[in-house]
Amino acid sequence: MNTIAIIDYGMGNLHSVAKAIEHSSVASKVIVTHDRKTILSADRIVLPGVGAMRDCMGEIKRLELDDVIREVAQNKPFLGVCVGMQALLDSSTENEGVECLGILPGHVEFFGNQLVDENNERLKVPHMGWNKVTQKIEHALWKDIPQDARFYFVHSYYVSPSDDNHEAASTSYGHTFTSAVAHENIFAVQFHPEKSQHAGLKLYENFLRWDGHADV
Amino acid sequence: MGLAKRIIPCLDVDNGRVVKGVKFVDIRDAGNPVDVARRYDEEGADELTFLDITASSDNRATIIHVVEEVAGSVFIPLTVGGGIRKVEDIRRMLNAGADKVAINTAAVSNPEFVKQAAEKFGSQCIVVAIDAKRVNAPDEPLRWEIFTHGGRKETGIDAIQWAIKMVDYGAGELLVTSMDRDGTKSGFDNELNRTISDSVSVPVIASGGVGNLDHLVDGVKEGHCDAVLAASIFHFAEYSIGEAKQHMADHGIEMRID
Numbered sequence: 417m418n419t420i421a422i423i424d425y426g427m428g429n430l431h432s433v434a435k436a437i438e439h440s441s442v443a444s445k446v447i448v449t450h451d452r453k454t455i456l457s458a459d460r461i462v463l464p465g466v467g468a469m470r471d472c473m474g475e476i477k478r479l480e481l482d483d484v485i486r487e488v489a490q491n492k493p494f495l496g497v498c499v500g501m502q503a504l505l506d507s508s509t510e511n512e513g514v515e516c517l518g519i520l521p522g523h524v525e526f527f528g529n530q531l532v533d534e535n536n537e538r539l540k541v542p543h544m545g546w547n548k549v550t551q552k553i554e555h556a557l558w559k560d561i562p563q564d565a566r567f568y569f570v571h572s573y574y575v576s577p578s579d580d581n582h583e584a585a586s587t588s589y590g591h592t593f594t595s596a597v598a599h600e601n602i603f604a605v606q607f608h609p610e611k612s613q614h615a616g617l618k619l620y621e622n623f624l625r626w627d628g629h630a631d632v
Numbered sequence: 633m634g635l636a637k638r639i640i641p642c643l644d645v646d647n648g649r650v651v652k653g654v655k656f657v658d659i660r661d662a663g664n665p666v667d668v669a670r671r672y673d674e675e676g677a678d679e680l681t682f683l684d685i686t687a688s689s690d691n692r693a694t695i696i697h698v699v700e701e702v703a704g705s706v707f708i709p710l711t712v713g714g715g716i717r718k719v720e721d722i723r724r725m726l727n728a729g730a731d732k733v734a735i736n737t738a739a740v741s742n743p744e745f746v747k748q749a750a751e752k753f754g755s756q757c758i759v760v761a762i763d764a765k766r767v768n769a770p771d772e773p774l775r776w777e778i779f780t781h782g783g784r785k786e787t788g789i790d791a792i793q794w795a796i797k798m799v800d801y802g803a804g805e806l807l808v809t810s811m812d813r814d815g816t817k818s819g820f821d822n823e824l825n826r827t828i829s830d831s832v833s834v835p836v837i838a839s840g841g842v843g844n845l846d847h848l849v850d851g852v853k854e855g856h857c858d859a860v861l862a863a864s865i866f867h868f869a870e871y872s873i874g875e876a877k878q879h880m881a882d883h884g885i886e887m888r889i890d
Contacts, residue, residue, distance in 0.1 A: 467754035546636045546888040588634040
C-alpha cells in the first residue's frame with residue numbers, strides 16, 4: 417500500500433489535502449503526522465502550509481522536522497504546496513527575512529503593494545483566485561492536465577528559484593512568476609491542488625502514481 | 633490577462649438545512665447543503681460560502697458536520713460565516729475543512745479579535761463581512777455606515793474607514809453587503825463597492841441585491857470587485873452558475889470556464 421505522510425507542523429488546512437488525496441482513485445494510506453519515524457518510513461511526502469513563513473519555519477524547527485524534511489526530500493517522491501513550496505528555498509523576504517530549508521536554491525519574494533497589470537490597473541495582494549498555470553516542462557505530474565489550466569491561488573509571496581531549470585510552470589500576475597518547481601524527486605506548487613477541483617485532484621493522482629523520477 | 637473574477641454562491645444554513653428555498657429540479661433533497669454544494673461545484677462555482685443563521689447556539693454543531701461533509705467531496709474553497717466569535721470557533725471551522733471564516737458582528741464588538749485571528753491563522757483565511765447602509769441625506773455626498781445584527785443595529789462607524797481598518801488589522805478579504813440592496817434584486821451598491829475596493833489592497837467580494845446577470849457584470853466593472861456573491865438567483869435556478877460565468881465572459885471579464 418502506498419503510504420503518504422502529510423507533514424503536520426500545525427500550519428494550514430491539512431484536512432483538505434488529506435481529503436483530496438483520499439478522494440483519488442489510487443489506493444493509498446494517508447497519515448497526517450509530525451512523527452519522525454512515520455515520515456521516514458512513508459512512500460511519499462506532502463509538505464503543505466499556509467500562513468506566515470516565520471511561524472511555519474519556527475514550527476518546523478521547534479518540532480525538529482527540518483532535518484527529516486531535508487532527508488526525505490533527497491529520495492522520496494515529494495510534493496510541496498504553497499508555503500510548503502516556499503519553505504524549500506533558501507530564504508524568504510517575509511517577516512523581515514526568514515531562513516528557509518535551503519533544499520532548492522533561490523528566494524521567496526513579495527508581490528509588493530504597487531503591483532499593476534498590463535493596463536496599469538492596480539492588482540490586489542494577496543493574489544487570490546483561479547489563475548492560469550503554464551507548464552514549462554514535461555513532467556509526470558502534468559499528465560492529462562491541460563496547458564494553461566486554472567488552479568486556485570492564495571499568496572502574497574512567490575518563489576524565485578536561482579536555477580531556471582527548476583521552473584516547472586509559470587503564472588502571470590503583474591509579472592510572470594514561478595508557480596511550480598521540479599527537481600529530481602521534488603515537485604512543488606504555489607497553488608492549492610486540493611482546492612482546484614478537477615485539475616487539482618488530477619495532480620494529486622499523478623503524484624500518487626509518480627515514481628519520483630524527473631523523466632516523463 | 634490572468635486571474636479570473638470569481639462567482640461565489642452563498643448558502644444560508646439554518647439547523648443544518650439550506651433555507652431561502654432552493655429549487656433544483658434534479659436534486660435529491662433541495663434542502664441538503666451537501667447536495668446543493670455538489671451541484672454548484674458541478675456547475676463551476678469558484679468558491680462556496682455558507683452562512684450559518686442558526687439562532688440557537690446549541691445547534692451550531694450542525695454546521696460543522698455540513699462543512700466536514702462538503703469538504704470531503706467538493707474541492708473548491710469554502711468560507712463559513714455566522715456565529716464566529718472566538719478563536720476557538722475559527723479553529724473548529726478550519727479543522728472541519730473550511731478554508732476561510734467570515735467575521736462580522738464580532739469584529740465590530742471587538743476589532744482586536746480580527747487581529748488575533750489573522751495572527752493565529754493567517755490573513756488568507758480571515759474574511760471580514762461588512763454590512764453597510766447609506767446614511768447621507770439626498771443632497772449630501774455619499775456616505776455609508778456599518779450595521780450589525782442583519783442591518784437592524786446601527787453603529788455610527790463609517791464603512792470606508794472601517795474597511796481600511798479591518799485590512800490594517802489583518803483581514804485578507806472583505807465581503808461587502810449593501811443593506812439597502814440586499815433582497816431587492818436591483819443590483820449591487822456599486823458606489824459602495826468601488827469606494828471600498830479602491831481604498832484597500834485586498835480582494836473585495838460584492839454582495840446584496842443581485843437580480844440578473846448584468847448585475848454581476850456591473851459588480852466587477854462598476855464596483856471594481858474581485859468576486860461576486862449571490863444567493864437567490866442561483867437557488868431558484870433562474871440562472872445556472874455556468875450561464876452567469878458565460879455572461880460575464882461575454883462582457884470581457886476574465887472567468888474560469890472549462
